[in-house]
Amino acid sequence: MVLVLIAVVTAFPFVWLLATSLRGSGTVFSFPPVIIPRPPTLANYVGVWQTMPIGRFFLNTAYITGMGIAMTVVVSALAGYPLARMRFPGRDLIFYAIVGSLMLPQHVGLILNFVTMMRLHLIDTYAAVYLPSAASVFGIFLLRQAFLTIPNEIEDAARIDGASELRVWAQIMLPLVSPALATLAIIEFSAYWNSFLWPLIVLKSPDKYPLAVGLLYLSGLFAHNTRYVAAGAVVMTLPMIVVFLLLQRYFLRGITIGAVK
Amino acid sequence: MERQTLARSLPAARTGRRILTAYLFLLPALLLLGVFTFYPVTFGTALSLFEYDVITPPRFVGLANFRALWTDRYFWIALENSIKYLAVVPVLQGCAIVLAIWVHRSTRGLGWLRAAYYLPVVTSIVVVGILWRWLYDDAGLVNFILLRLGVVGAPVHWLASPGIALYAVMFVTLWKGLGYYMVIYLAGLEAIPPGYAEAAAIDGATAVQQLRHVTLPLLRPSILLATTLSAISALRVFEEVYVMTSGGPVYSTYTMFYYMFDQAFGALHLGYAAALGVVLAAVTIGLSVAGFRLLREGGLSYY
Numbered sequence: 001m002v003l004v005l006i007a008v009v010t011a012f013p014f015v016w017l018l019a020t021s022l023r024g025s026g027t028v029f030s031f032p033p034v035i036i037p038r039p040p041t042l043a044n045y046v047g048v049w050q051t052m053p054i055g056r057f058f059l060n061t062a063y064i065t066g067m068g069i070a071m072t073v074v075v076s077a078l079a080g081y082p083l084a085r086m087r088f089p090g091r092d093l094i095f096y097a098i099v100g101s102l103m104l105p106q107h108v109g110l111i112l113n114f115v116t117m118m119r120l121h122l123i124d125t126y127a128a129v130y131l132p133s134a135a136s137v138f139g140i141f142l143l144r145q146a147f148l149t150i151p152n153e154i155e156d157a158a159r160i161d162g163a164s165e166l167r168v169w170a171q172i173m174l175p176l177v178s179p180a181l182a183t184l185a186i187i188e189f190s191a192y193w194n195s196f197l198w199p200l201i202v203l204k205s206p207d208k209y210p211l212a213v214g215l216l217y218l219s220g221l222f223a224h225n226t227r228y229v230a231a232g233a234v235v236m237t238l239p240m241i242v243v244f245l246l247l248q249r250y251f252l253r254g255i256t257i258g259a260v261k
Numbered sequence: 262m263e264r265q266t267l268a269r270s271l272p273a274a275r276t277g278r279r280i281l282t283a284y285l286f287l288l289p290a291l292l293l294l295g296v297f298t299f300y301p302v303t304f305g306t307a308l309s310l311f312e313y314d315v316i317t318p319p320r321f322v323g324l325a326n327f328r329a330l331w332t333d334r335y336f337w338i339a340l341e342n343s344i345k346y347l348a349v350v351p352v353l354q355g356c357a358i359v360l361a362i363w364v365h366r367s368t369r370g371l372g373w374l375r376a377a378y379y380l381p382v383v384t385s386i387v388v389v390g391i392l393w394r395w396l397y398d399d400a401g402l403v404n405f406i407l408l409r410l411g412v413v414g415a416p417v418h419w420l421a422s423p424g425i426a427l428y429a430v431m432f433v434t435l436w437k438g439l440g441y442y443m444v445i446y447l448a449g450l451e452a453i454p455p456g457y458a459e460a461a462a463i464d465g466a467t468a469v470q471q472l473r474h475v476t477l478p479l480l481r482p483s484i485l486l487a488t489t490l491s492a493i494s495a496l497r498v499f500e501e502v503y504v505m506t507s508g509g510p511v512y513s514t515y516t517m518f519y520y521m522f523d524q525a526f527g528a529l530h531l532g533y534a535a536a537l538g539v540v541l542a543a544v545t546i547g548l549s550v551a552g553f554r555l556l557r558e559g560g561l562s563y564y
Binding site for chain 1: 279280282284286287289290291293294297298299300301302304306308315360363364367372374375376377378379380381383384385386387388390391392393396402436439440441444445448497499503504518521522525526531534535538539541542545546
């Protein structure tokens, strides 16, 4: 029963947010709070769509998320492969340097990353948002672990048939590690979809904002029409929740791999 | 003769090619990590010895930034708040452990409950921040419930009172992080063979004794990891503060990372911000090492 109570405390604010976004009138502040709006209306969604570039924010987020995931997955799959399956000088050093970089004070790097983006004239571009996180230490580690579990015979057979290293990687290895690729893609989805601080730093023009930054901007402009802001918040949250509910297993696996091993 | 040299040099050439292939696979990752992790962290640390505003070239000032920090009252306020923020760690970890143990014990139909705990984790901090700003409002839901239950006589100004705001923000961190750490502990619990608890139960250990002498010691690696992770993120808290209070009222939620952000991207005092970053890193490393020692040597009983 306590478990149910805690679940209510963690989930109820979302129910209330949804209710607020469906309300016809009034503010979010009402006694008693409205849980079931009568009648529910989509007017706030229409309203926020017409008065604010929320569709634009949505597309920006989708683009940044898509590019970010694609780059992270490809880069991690490329780097994890030789670290798991090839012998070459410097391999262990490189692996420890990559994993060890997690212990570096990343927040200090934030300042220089901003300077780098300025030097590269990438400020206010989408590339500036997704490039710095495109090489994920977690992703490289995860895929290295996945590549390690593949039996040698499979690789040898392909090599005897004369396949090039890139072909072995793309056609034999990648399909075999697809669960790990999926896990990484899902974890990165939530990271890019929700990313806030870095886009806030490198993006200047509002028409390039992702939802997270746009929503905060919107909540400043619409301080008096909280129902619009609630509708925007639902638009941002819903895809994330749907993806999470459908793919819970991958999400949780991602944390467990990161945590236990 | 020619055949022989060819035969001898072939393996060498092949090895060379293999090494090259390996490095080509690694190239994108190493390039990106080099440019966006190793370079900025190294030079960001060095930047703390310079004065730099992006427009004029950096000027070496030695330890002047750190000396300025020493007499900067906002630095001390930020440091104090960041250290206060650490209070969220034991509460959060305690709740997560208890929740994980409950969830682990009960077996039926918990899928949806687990999802409910995890919902705040996957939600954007901006949505969470805006949501809680409304919930904390004088006429918001939290005050409504507390007034109805008779816990408070008048609405509490959660985010507007200097003495309360920091704790109100901390509660949101706890609310958002609970599901995440619960999953870490659940994974830890799954790894414990059930035989231990059974043996203890047969020897007549009570539930509390089992928890103290069997479960918690075996859970120690998870506790160590989760505590370190949450302490580091507590010291670097930024987003909750930015969205909910912007450091106010009267600097009562002004944290180290917030000050660094302000100095770097607001005031363009990049060198000064880097010095703040270095101090924050030093505090983080110091506390992690101390925490590690404490937990490893059992300074805290049975953790």
